[in-house]
Amino acid sequence: MAQAIVIKNLRKEYGSKVAVKDISLRVEEGKIFSLLGVNGAGKTTTIRVLTGLSRPTDGEVRIFDKDLKSELQEIKKLCNLSPQETAIAPNLTVKENLEFIAEIYGFSRSKAIEKVRQIIEDFSLQEVEDNKAKTLSGGWQRRLSIAMALVTEPKLLFLDEPTLGLDVLARRELWRSIEKLKGRVTIVLTTHYMEEAESLSDSIAVMVKGEIKAQGSVEELKLQTGKDNLEDAFIAIAE
Numbered sequence: 001m002a003q004a005i006v007i008k009n010l011r012k013e014y015g016s017k018v019a020v021k022d023i024s025l026r027v028e029e030g031k032i033f034s035l036l037g038v039n040g041a042g043k044t045t046t047i048r049v050l051t052g053l054s055r056p057t058d059g060e061v062r063i064f065d066k067d068l069k070s071e072l073q074e075i076k077k078l079c080n081l082s083p084q085e086t087a088i089a090p091n092l093t094v095k096e097n098l099e100f101i102a103e104i105y106g107f108s109r110s111k112a113i114e115k116v117r118q119i120i121e122d123f124s125l126q127e128v129e130d131n132k133a134k135t136l137s138g139g140w141q142r143r144l145s146i147a148m149a150l151v152t153e154p155k156l157l158f159l160d161e162p163t164l165g166l167d168v169l170a171r172r173e174l175w176r177s178i179e180k181l182k183g184r185v186t187i188v189l190t191t192h193y194m195e196e197a198e199s200l201s202d203s204i205a206v207m208v209k210g211e212i213k214a215q216g217s218v219e220e221l222k223l224q225t226g227k228d229n230l231e232d233a234f235i236a237i238a239e
C-alpha cells in the first residue's frame, strides 16, 4: 500500500516549549487517519507543520514521497487544509464562496461553475446554496468550510477538529459527508471526540503532551490496552 505521509522523529519547539516531541507515523493513501488527543496535545501543531504553515524544528516528513523541506511547493498542490477556525467569507453566499475559491485556483468560469455544482451535491448543500455564509448555523458553516477545501481536488485533506462546537446532529451529518470522501481522498483529522475517531478512522494515533503514545486501528488499540471501548483504551493510554 502506498504511503501518503511518512513522518520520522518530527519535533516542533516554541521557545522552550516542546509542542511535538519526536513523533513518527505513517498514513496510507486513501485512508482516514485520526490524531486523537486532549486540548494542548499537539494536534494542531502537527497539522501546521505537515501543511507547511509552520517549520519543523527537527525530523523528516515525506508526503506522497516528496520531502517537506525541499519540495513544499509540489506538496502544496496535492494537499488542502480545513482549519480549526472556519474560514469562509461571511457576506458571500455558499455558492459564491465555493466559486470564489475555484476562481482563485485558476478554474475557468465555466469549469468553476461545474465544479461547484458537483461539490454542492456531494456535500448536500443545495438547500442553503443561495444563503449568505454568515446566516448559516455552525454545522452548515463547517460543512461549507470543508467543501471549500475540496474545490482544488486535493489528494490529501487535513481536517483540524472538523466538528468542534457542533451539536450531536450536526456532527453526525458532517461525519456522513466525510465518509463519502473515503477512498477518494486521504484524510487526516484531529479530534478529541472518541466516538468520532472510532466512527470515521481506519487508523488512530493517540497524542499525549506532544508524543504519540499508541497507534493502530480501534480494534488494535482496544487489544493493546485490554479495554472493550476506545474511551477506556484512550484513558489507559493517556495515563
Ligand SMILES: Nc1ncnc2c1ncn2[C@@H]1O[C@H](COP(=O)(O)OP(=O)(O)O)[C@@H](O)[C@H]1O
Pocket: 014, 017, 018, 019, 037, 038, 039, 040, 041, 042, 043, 044, 045, 046
Ligand atoms: N504559536 C505557539 N507558541 C507557543 N506555544 C504554542 C503555540 N502553538 C501551540 N503552542 C503550545 O503547544 C502545545 C500544543 O498545542 P496545539 O498543537 O494547539 O494542541 P492541540 O491542537 O492538540 O490542542 C500547547 O501547549 C500550546 O500551548
Ligand SMILES: [Mg+2]
Pocket: 043, 044, 045, 084, 160, 161
Ligand atoms: Mg488544536
